[in-house]
């Protein structure tokens with residue numbers, strides 16, 4: 364651009380101003396009208412959804428503690444909150460599942476800060492800074508491969524993390540089979556092992572639903588350890604407790620739809636050893 368004198372700049376501005384006054388659209392009523400229509404559409408949408416939500420309410424329950432059913436837009440209200448429960452499974456709203464999943468990937472306490480605060484903050488700062496970083500005038504899609512790859516990869520990564528996060532197993536024992544609570548709550552097994560029946564999702568040791576050991580294999584490894592697997596006999600577990608855990612795994616690993624898994628016949632009568640092993644082993648799941 365050639366340098367302009369102040370006078371030339373004033374004239375250029377005046378020309379532009381005159382042009383806009385002649386051809387442009389005035390704020391009132393043009394912009395005001397548009398904003399009004401857009402807000403009205405939003406308000407009508409919200410009102411419509413509330414009416415559909417309200418029209419779907421189920422009957423008022425007799426029990427004052429109980430929830431009241433609704434339709435596909437959600438219940439009228441849910442059960443009264445119970446501050447004493449140990450079964451509550453804290454889960455974020457679906458649109459936070461990606462963060463939830465990041466939390467599950469970064470398990471170490473030192474990495475938590477990284478996953479929940481540092482990574483998202485950096486990404487947000489990057490997003491705001493981007494117009495200042497990338498100042499090339501090029502706007503054609505075909506000339507901006509990196510931007511395009513990022514534009515596709517970001518939503519794909521978010522959707523993947525959201526999907527994975529939605530499959531996160533519940534905390535605590537999911538089932539009330541004997542041994543489930545011991546496996547998930549009273550012993551650290553669940554922090555290292557995935558076992559769907561117990562509702563655990565550890566990834567340090569083998570996924571027991573997949574490896575699906577029989578009773579004798581499980582018992583030997585739980586008692587004596589192997590590699591990174593601690594020896595639980597040395598940690599003071601009784602024979603009944605070891606037998607209960609091995610029986611529980613043999614019976615319920617790889618279980619589908621409430622039926623015992625394929626190795627169940629190798630652990631017949633295992634609930635007896637759980638009963639003998641004490642209330643933490645015989646008992647039901649978390650909070651039971």
Ligand code: HEC
Pocket residue numbers: 546550551552553554555556567568569571574575576580581582584585589590591592593595608609612
């Ligand atoms: C520190 C992590 C950790 C903990 C805690 C842990 N395990 Fe393991 N477990 C492992 C690892 C690692 C292996 C694989 C050992 C190998 O084969 O080298 C394993 C193997 C096993 C196996 C054999 C799986 C197979 O199919 O071969 C069973 C059964 C098992 N663990 C049960 C348990 C039980 C029950 C508990 C709780 C009392 C428990 N584990 C606690 C890490 C752990």
